[in-house]
Amino acid sequence: MTVLPKVGNDIFNKEIWTEASRLVQAIAKIQVMHDETLYTWETLCARFNGVCIDNSFLELKDVLGSVNLTYPLMKSLENNKTYPLVAHIGGTVVQNGILIRGSALKLTFILDRATPRRTKAGEIWTEVAKMYANSIQFIHIKVYAITDQSIQRELSLNIDSVVDKVPITVILVLAFSVYNCLSTDWVRSKPFMGVLGLAVSILSGLSAYGLALYCGLKWQAINLVSIFLLIGIGVDDTFVMLSSWWRTEGNDVVTRMSLTYQDAAVSITITSITNIISFLIGALMPGFPCVEIFCWYTGLGLLFIYFWTLTIFGGFLTLAGRLELANRHCVLFIKVRMGPGKSQAKRHGQP
Known part of the structure; x- marks a missing residue:
């Protein structure tokens, strides 16, 4: 007092x-x-x-x-x-x-x-x-x-006051992600992959929170801030994967996925390891329990983003690639008619 x-x-x-x-x-x-x-x-x-x-x-x-x-x-x-x-x-x-x-x-x-x-x-x-x-x-x-407990309580109140703005943030990020996954070609566009990239980021955050709580780590309100970091990093990985995919046109799906992982996985792995090590250093820093807990939660979230991006996102990207090879609309999944004797796959140089 x-x-x-x-x-x-x-x-x-x-x-x-x-x-x-x-x-x-x-x-x-x-x-x-x-x-x-x-x-x-x-x-x-x-x-x-x-x-x-x-x-x-x-x-x-x-x-x-x-x-x-x-x-x-x-x-x-x-x-x-x-x-x-x-x-x-x-x-x-x-x-x-x-x-x-x-x-x-x-x-x-x-x-x-x-x-x-x-x-x-x-x-x-x-x-x-x-x-x-x-x-x-x-x-x-x-x-x-x-x-x-006053600082923790005030921090919780401050975070609770902006929780109602989280849906707006998610909608804006979702719109940005979907927009950047579109092109002038309805076959090559991947709007649902933008949605999936955001979903993978949120799923990674929830997985990290669950694992941390299961392992006995204390919960603090400031941990909710990490979900915004995870969304940003997860969506970035989404763009890296799609950019690598679009640079592999002219090959079958298996070859395109192989080339995509050769190009994107290295970049994603290096950045993920760097980020995880940075937060691991913060988690091992003595004397600051608040920082330690936040870094553990965020570091686990980055680890889940890495694995979910390479597995869940990569799996759905394969399905999207097969739809593209079959000349199907990216939203309606119906066959897109091309000029006589010319298919979408042939237009992209595929046999």
């Missing part, structure tokens, strides 16, 4: 420290029920040498103004206790180790999360404490309370 003065920007006022101390005492009395067990601050707090790690620095309110506060540590001569002011006072002005001014107080409530039950009870307790602190109107102070 962050405590700011309502008037001015100096927190070295006894009334401010007194109100902050009363707030801490009130929060310490909050009780919550979980699994038919009553929990309080005393039962949930993290302890050092058997004593709760609390906001005992507020005891200095009694000597505020009469004793110089040393920074970053203040040792009280009355009780021989040392207070880490560096952890509780922000916006400080220090001269010769003496704390002259500060603009904010930080109140911390560190909980013991040794067991899943205590962790869940602690989450309930912190939410109640947060709502209580934010609901009180003080005379001398303003209180802003957050918990260790």
Whole structure:
């Protein structure tokens, strides 16, 4: 919790420290029920040498103004206790180790999360404490309370606010993909391959999410962002495969598929390996769990895109090639009539 003065920007006022101390005492009395067990601050707090790690620095309110506060540590001569002011006072002005001014107080409530039950009870307790602190109107102070889950919760809300725009994004990408798979020839065009390329990208994302959750990786809302990366990379692989296919005209389907894979598979393999290794490095980076989880999910998605593109997309491309060889319309699948004695396959130089 962050405590700011309502008037001015100096927190070295006894009334401010007194109100902050009363707030801490009130929060310490909050009780919550979980699994038919009553929990309080005393039962949930993290302890050092058997004593709760609390906001005992507020005891200095009694000597505020009469004793110089040393920074970053203040040792009280009355009780021989040392207070880490560096952890509780922000916006400080220090001269010769003496704390002259500060603009904010930080109140911390560190909980013991040794067991899943205590962790869940602690989450309930912190939410109640947060709502209580934010609901009180003080005379001398303003209180802003957050918990260790606040960032994740706000991030989830931000992502949820744009989820309704995902269908629009998919439609636009789908239209772009289909448009780039068309040509002036209804036999050679491959609009359904554009649809399939997008479907493979989404399927890869869902497969990656399922495998990651099955393996025990934690879920976080930011992982949803990876689906846009996967769509972009998957559609790009689609264009690479189709570009290679169109450069193999004049051969039978088997030969065209062989040449397509010789040309496109190398490019797709190199780019996929590079991308996967990049995210693997991020996944192995210590100290940033959020980055690690995101990189694992995205890296798995890229791996699935690689395999699904070479298998699912390649298989359907073979079927599309047979339709093209048979001079069938790419959408209606009906025979396209050409000039007398001239078939579509012959026009492309095929025997």
